[in-house]
Amino acid sequence: MACPPSLTTDWVLAQFGKQLHRAQVRYRTFVADGRGGPRPWDQLRGQIYLGTDAFVTQHQPDRVIREVPRRQTQAQRPSLLVLFQRGRARERVVADAYRRHGYRMTEIAAHLGVHYATISRWLRQAEQGNV
Helix, strand or coil: CCCCCCCCCHHHHHCCCCCHHHHHHHHHHHHHHHCCCCCHHHHCECCCECCCHHHHHHHCCCCCCCCCCHHHHCCCCCCHHHHHCCCCCHHHHHHHHHHHCCCCHHHHHHHHCCCHHHHHHHHHHHHHCCC
């Protein structure tokens, strides 16, 4: 296959050998060896984080930012099970799960086995300080 004139391959192939044919063979082998190996994209969390748990936690925002996609702000959020095991008032945990960690009312309701309208009522009570 002919190479388009705008694409220069000389420098890249020179990294694999001095003879053109041998350099091409080595380049093809190099590319083939990379297939099937570990891919960094498979280790992404929240669509943008690539690093240790500590790194992800350090770079997570403290609050939900509406302009940032939900999956990106929730890469390291605690599970609802963990949040509700902390022994705080249920309405406060609901408010924390909803506002700080970005869980949807329907997700919280399903976890607690209640209707999402109940979650809405508990959120309102938490806002009013009735908890």
